[in-house]
Amino acid sequence: MGKDKLRLGFNGHFEEKEVEIAAGDPTPWDPSQTFSILGARTPRLDARAKATGAARYSIDVRLPGMLYARILRSHDPATVVRSLDLTAARKMPGIRAVLAIAKPGDALRFAGQEVAAVAADTPERALDAISAIRVEYGARPFVVEIDKARADGAPLVFEGKVETKTSAGDAPGAKKALPRKGNVQGPRASDKGNVAEGFGKADAVVEGTYSTQVQTHSALETHGVVARWEGDELTVWASTQGIFSVREELSQTLGVPLSKVNVITEYMGGGFGAKFGAGVEGVTAAKLAKEAGAPVKLFLDRKEEHLAVGNRPSSVQWVKAGATKDGKLTALQLIVHGGGGTNGGTGTSGPLKNVYACDNVKTEEFDVFTNSGPSAAFRAPGHPQGAFALEATMDELAARIGMDPLEFRLKNDPSEVRREEFRIGAEKIGWAGRDARRRVPDNPALRRGVGMGAAIWYNTGGTGPKATVTIHRDGSAEVVHGVQDLGTGARTMVGIVAAEELGLPLEKIAVRIGDTRMPYGPGSGGSTTTPSTAPTIRAAAWQAKKKVAASVASAWGVPEEAVVASAAGFSMNGDAGKRLSWKEACGRLPEEGVSATASRAENHPDAWKRFTAGAQFADVEVDVETGLVRVRKVVAVHDCGLVVNALTAESQVHGGVIQGISYALYENRILDRATGRMVNPNVEQYKIVGAMDVPEIDVTFLPVWDAVNNTHSVGIGEPATVPTAAAVANAVSHAIGARIRSLPITPESVLAALDGKARVAAMPGRETREGGRA
DSSP, X not given: OEEEEEEEEETTEEEEEEEEEOTTOOOOOXXXXXXXXXXXXXXXXXXXXXXXXXXXXXXXXXXXXXEEEEEEXXXXXXXXXXXXXXXXXXXXXXXXXXXXXXXXXXXEOSTTOXXXXXXXXXXXXXXXXXXXXXXXXXXXXXXXXXXXXXXXXXXXXXXXXXXXXXXXXXXXXXXXXXXXXXXXXXXXXEEESOHHHHHHHOSEEEEEEEEEOOEEOOOSSOSEEEEEEETTEEXXXXXXXXXXXXXXXHHHXXXXXXXXXXXXXXXXXXXXXXXXXXXHHHHHHHHHHHHHTSXXXXXXXXXXXXXXXXXEOEEEEEEEEEEXXXXXXXXXXXXXXXXXXXXXXXXXXXXXXXXXOOSOEEEEEEEEOOSSOOOOOOSSXXXXXXXXXXXXXXXXXXXXXXXXXXXXXXHHOOOHHHHHHHHHHHHHHTGGGTXXXXXXXXXXXXXXXXXEEEOOBOOOOOSOOEEEEEEOTTSOEEEEOBXXXXXXXXXXXXXXXXXXXXXXXXXXXXXXXXXXXXXXXXXXXXXXXXXXXXXXXXXXXXXXXXXXXXXXXXXXXXXXXGEEEETTEEEETTEEEEEEEHHHHHHTSOTTOEEEEEEOOOOOTTOXXXXXXXXXXXXXXXXXXXXOEEEEEEEEEEXXXXXXXXHHHHHHHHHHHXXXXXXXXXXXXXXXXXXXXXXXXXXXXXXXXXXGGOOEEEEEEOOEEOOSSTTOBOOOTTTXXXXXXXXXXXXXXXXXXXXXXXXXXXHHXXXXXXXXXXXXXXXXXXXXXXXXXX
16 A cells, blocks of 8 residues: 555646555556557457457357247236146147246236246247146236326235335445335435525525336347256356356356356347346246256347336426525425336436535435336436436526526536536537527428536446456467456457556457456446456556566566566666567566456545536427427537547447437337236337437547546446436427426427417416527
8 A cells, every 4th residue: 555646637627636556556547648549549349240240149149959948928917826837838849848937826016027938949839838838817906107006095016015226316235124105115315404494595496297207228139048057067148237246146046156157248239237137037047958958048039128127217206496596506305206117216316416516405215116017227227317307497497597507507516527518518519509599490390499418427436356467478468357348348448458558559468358257347337347347457457567577677687666667668777778678578478478367446535536427418409380309419528537448438428328319209118007018018119219310419528537546437338328318308398498397208298398388378467488598
């Protein structure tokens, strides 16, 4: 352990801070550092493999003698299994294994819940066999609408206690015992200051109710695994964001030692938060494979993906806010009821509690259980919903006190980084002239609007990850690290950090990832991958490089500290004649080269900042006759410490913005109120943004030297999608001069907002002003 003085800050504004450096960890890079590859636009290491089809995803795995599995699912939203007969299915041609997942007496709480499974020699025979399974059900009353589920006397989704998961506003890992009345659990409450006094000091108060829909993850590669037993050892090829968490769940569920379970993810087709454990499908495949004595492949189809493996919960949020006439927030209050189906943890308070400075804040978060598929973590859990309601409220409050929405935010934003991001974004979107552009001269039916939203995220990685770097005698290097690449470019990030620290070209670095036999790697979620992995890789490369320097020092007969390593090679302090190129130095290594295994150090407690900021602006066009909304442009200004790879970082922001637009305008799980079944479990009626709907996306990164770790690395996956829907909704509200209070923003909802505005305008003694600061 030791302390170093570092220059920390952003945008040319730096301050000196003393930061404690852990033993074995390199000092964080200085702003004066000139990088050879870090931060450049570097093509993915696996780009060719993906473009040519050579990349083997888990769903592509084919093993000799492999069987195909299917799951029988409940068609009803609330029922009890009275009897289950697998006899006929076992006798079907090609059937090698049959498994009961539910048992008589079990309650099934949503349409799509798992009942039984089969494994057959062809997918078609497996499908035939599940139709031969005989199940007698006992139907129960059900409820799938959040407002009806809250009512007294509503059918109960759960009879007894329910395990409570964390809310989006809670600290990671937090668990609380919450009261439950009927189907409503909570509240999770937080209080700061005194909101009653805060509202009393306000010159203006606004309140409103905002609702958001259920969004399913809809990753390109569905949930699933291929499972193979060799004796008492299990190997699983999984589509997962966490190979080690899958291994842990399989070990615990099957009673197999961790040392005898191996999980592999070479390539992955997305997850967005829903793919961390083995899941029912993973455990089922392993059990079927054991019974059949053959490998089993079990991947869900698109309908199953919509029904059973997670979603972003719906929300109904009541927000109240007060401010003084000079623009200072005095109170913020939130009451939210979240609909996570059979799951809890549906809070949305993160943005309201953390984005804008306010002395008096009160939040109450309730989970409302319904007979629908359970929610799961989904890219910035709770935050797109919370940002939508908060940012609409900020616009309304700004209008009430007669202040520009941007000026109002700048007065209340405690983050100097985000204030700068707001300024950059406002200039790029042309904020100052937005009112003048509302009408389109050659088309009287069109209106244009511009809106904004703020991003926030918290995770800066953590301890646990390990990596091994080996430097070979030919000067090349190999990095082995058990992280998985869910499609964001982690494989390339690992190579870049190693190449930068070792001073090697990227083609000299071999990257091995995605296997639990490797040193432990983090799960890919919560924007923690890069800040957990990059510092680990750098530390391992730094330690390995020091071993090469020690070898040179030994050959020269000098102390190790006398040898200086640089991109050019090795030299000795005070002796210009003592020089060796990198290749010459490596050529003197033993046959096995040198290796170093490093562990991720603790985050520096003296880091310059910990929260990740961001600001987005949307420019939209609305047809006031049809209600159709088109997003013309999104400006996204974000910080994520030091960017490792500008190309993949921009790709992350593009993906977050596109997913946010899709959430704002299109995606919506629809359940039939009469049957409790999803009526659009596909990608035709479940609308997802398409290529023709994607606007111009302008991405700017604001580098921040925060020293939270040795690479100043912070993730960008979550914050990139937090403010998008909010910015789009505010832009639509600005365009039509009426407040949008629900997502998705369909043509019907736009026309309803316009109709409501017209009715208000027609009321005696009432005046309305179209646009401006609505």
